[in-house]
Amino acid sequence: MLSVKDVYDIGKYLGLWKECSEYLQKKKKRILVLGASGAGKTKFIDSVTDPFSEHLAHHQRTIAVEKRRASVEGSPFIMIDTPGQVYDEAIRKEAIRDAMKIGVEGIINVVCYGYHEADEGDRNTAISPTKTRVGNPAYLKERRNVELALLSEWVPLLSGKETRWVLTLVSKADLWWPECEQVEAYYGQGEYAAKLLDLKKIHSVTSYCSVISAFYGTRTSGYFGDPERAQVRKHLLESMIRLTGVER
Ligand SMILES: Nc1nc2c(ncn2[C@@H]2O[C@H](COP(=O)(O)OP(=O)(O)OP(=O)(O)O)[C@@H](O)[C@H]2O)c(=O)[nH]1
Ligand SMILES: [Mg+2]
DSSP states (O other), X not given: OOOHHHHHHXXXXXXXXXXXXXXXXXXXXXXXXXXXXXXXXXXXXXXXXXTTGGGSXXXXXXXXXXXXXXXXXXXXXXXXXXXXXXXXXXXXXXXXXXXXXXXXXXXXXXXXXXXXXXXXSOHHHHBOSSTTOSBOHHHHHHHHHHHHHHHHHHHHHHTTSOOOEEEEEEOOHHHHGGGHHHHHHHXXXXXXXXXXXXXXXXXEEEEXXXXXXXXXXXXXXXXXXXXXXXXXXXXXXXXXXXXXXXXX
């Protein structure tokens, strides 16, 4: 199997630059990344692009659709980042319709059990009043309701369209790791899974962590370190390759 660089070099050598670049364009797998504001979509894409992304500058809210190139185990992907803020619904819907017209390999639905660090969330109500918890349960529940509402926004737009897979990426594992079983069950079963309607057949759930970072500058769960982060990242990249059926 030729690598992207091989195709590049051969194309240049044979003067078939146009043909090779068209071939490479087709090889690029497009992934649409959806999720609420502050769920961690942009950080997730950063972490795929660069495993040491925590060293990058603090990220700001995404306000327009951004296409990002990423190499996953040597294969070229295009990740379509979308704005998650509630009032960006129109931009998001347009991005979904555009992406579906051209076609996407799959959807990565970024959630985080409600640990959204968003401008539209209130820091004071988000942080837990007790030291035994990371987030305030009432805030987390309210933000999980925002995640549910978002499903009702994009699931109907995808229904009947050609999507090969939907992967719910439960990010910020550093914050909720002690509740791992409960978190995975929440997204894989019950009301959440039911709202995926016919997409449920192609849906899977995976735990993730883009960066280990204190929730609103307060604390993490303390039960998730760099080895765990490397492990979930490796698992995610393998899943992307497997789901997409990229030849290696
Ligand atoms: N603890 C922790 N914090 C994270 C993680 N991923 C992202 N964050 C933090 O969550 C905040 C929001 O992350 P973004 O990636 O900007 O969120 P987004 O989904 O792109 O938000 P919008 O652009 O508003 O739609 C940032 O302050 C990040 O540092 C993670 O894995 N763990
Ligand atoms: Mg963003």
